[in-house]
Amino acid sequence: MAHKPYDFRKRSFLFACDIVAFARIVADRGYILGRLATQLVNSGASVGANLEESADGQSKPDFISKQCIALKEAREARFWLRLIAASEASLAPRADPLITEASEFVAMLTASVKTAKSNPYRGASQGAAFCLVLVVILVILWR
Numbered sequence: 001m002a003h004k005p006y007d008f009r010k011r012s013f014l015f016a017c018d019i020v021a022f023a024r025i026v027a028d029r030g031y032i033l034g035r036l037a038t039q040l041v042n043s044g045a046s047v048g049a050n051l052e053e054s055a056d057g058q059s060k061p062d063f064i065s066k067q068c069i070a071l072k073e074a075r076e077a078r079f080w081l082r083l084i085a086a087s088e089a090s091l092a093p094r095a096d097p098l099i100t101e102a103s104e105f106v107a108m109l110t111a112s113v114k115t116a117k118s119n120p121y122r123g124a125s126q127g128a129a130f131c132l133v134l135v136v137i138l139v140i141l142w143r
Contacts (some may be wrong), residue, residue: 004101008108009055012048012070015101019044019077022094026084029091036084043076044098047105064116071109078102 005011023037023044047070054066078099085095
């Protein structure tokens with residue numbers, strides 16, 4: 001991954017694409033590594049899927065829940081990458097940048113979850129703001 005976007009969702013999508021490309025190489029190495037590649041794709045792609053879901057969370061607890069799941073999946077992807085690299089030394093050079101990226105996701109998501117949990121007001125006013133906008137629109141239409 002040459003350029004890393006700042007946006008979590010874009011970055012997680014690129015990570016998932018890189019995971020799929022790497023998993024194709026791993027899967028060609030036999031049955032056991034193929035099974036590990038499947039686990040890797042499941043967890044690596046799930047990071048992005050849960051970040052997409054968290055972006056439109058129905059509530060702050062829903063947002064935090066999805067972020068926590070993405071964090072767990074990033075940790076799991078890192079585990080599978082490390083296991084593949086340790087099991088097949090020739091794959092380690094290709095796995096290392098992905099391990100680094102997974103570790104960066106773990107760090108970013110840990111910070112995100114801690115921030116969301118520590119600030120009870122952050123994100124809480126979105127529902128109120130939506131209601132206010134809805135009321136203003138209704139008043140304009142009523143006239």
